[in-house]
Amino acid sequence: MQKALLPLLLSIFFTNCKTTNDEWTDQLAENSLEGWHFFQDNGSKKGWVVEDGILTFNGVSDMETGEGDASLLSDKIYGNFEIEFDWKIMPGGNSGFMWGVQDDPKYKYPYQTGPEIQILDAAMYTDTTIILGGEIEVQNVLEDLEERKHFIGSLYDLSAPTVLDASKPANEWNSYHIKIDYKANRGEVSLNGVKINSFPLQGPEWDAMVAKSKFGKSETADYIGGVRWKDFGKFSKGHICFQDHPGEVSFRNIRIKELE
Numbered sequence: 634m635q636k637a638l639l640p641l642l643l644s645i646f647f648t649n650c651k652t653t654n655d656e657w658t659d660q661l662a663e664n665s666l667e668g669w670h671f672f673q674d675n676g677s678k679k680g681w682v683v684e685d686g687i688l689t690f691n692g693v694s695d696m697e698t699g700e701g702d703a704s705l706l707s708d709k710i711y712g713n714f715e716i717e718f719d720w721k722i723m724p725g726g727n728s729g730f731m732w733g734v735q736d737d738p739k740y741k742y743p744y745q746t747g748p749e750i751q752i753l754d755a756a757m758y759t760d761t762t763i764i765l766g767g768e769i770e771v772q773n774v775l776e777d778l779e780e781r782k783h784f785i786g787s788l789y790d791l792s793a794p795t796v797l798d799a800s801k802p803a804n805e806w807n808s809y810h811i812k813i814d815y816k817a818n819r820g821e822v823s824l825n826g827v828k829i830n831s832f833p834l835q836g837p838e839w840d841a842m843v844a845k846s847k848f849g850k851s852e853t854a855d856y857i858g859g860v861r862w863k864d865f866g867k868f869s870k871g872h873i874c875f876q877d878h879p880g881e882v883s884f885r886n887i888r889i890k891e892l893e
Contacts, residue, residue: 660887706872713892724803725763726880728752733871749789754803766879790846794829
């Protein structure tokens, strides 16, 4: 009897002791930015706060102040992962989620390395008078009215969402589920339970998307310095990031699952 039970007991033991990456982990402390830091933090950047488990950018963006990008980066480096979070944004606001971001002084902005999933108030596509951030942001929308590569759920300037009506209005909570898997060469975005985007992460298809986007036109990007877009999307590992951009935006229930 004891011999018969031994294989079962050993199986249970090793199963319980095995370390896996299939568990979701919460990414926010209740009232602290623990686990996060400002992009190229010099000690003077501000704008992000956590209160009662809600992360909010309520500052004035670098686009408006010129005082340096204050996007928020995870302390931890991630490769393949899935992330879920809720977000809400004020009318006319704009933000984004990035991955593969490199926190290196040679880059002036996190989006020089990290691809972005767009977050914004969809109403700005029908009423450009509400757009925050000035003429640059208005022009971004006007140039995108047909392709929608800057719309909610887009892989910014690279891949438009296939569904355009899955979002909730400004000041209401939306939910993202984003999967980034370099092993399978696939990124996916679901908004409020609806899959709205899927795209490659590297290889010929990726290169073709980049070539047709602003990231393939480095001669027009003097404002981002000498490195320009040369390293955009080149890193399969890096920080995850919430963007410093015009308008108050909040996040909650941020949790991540690392993939092999």
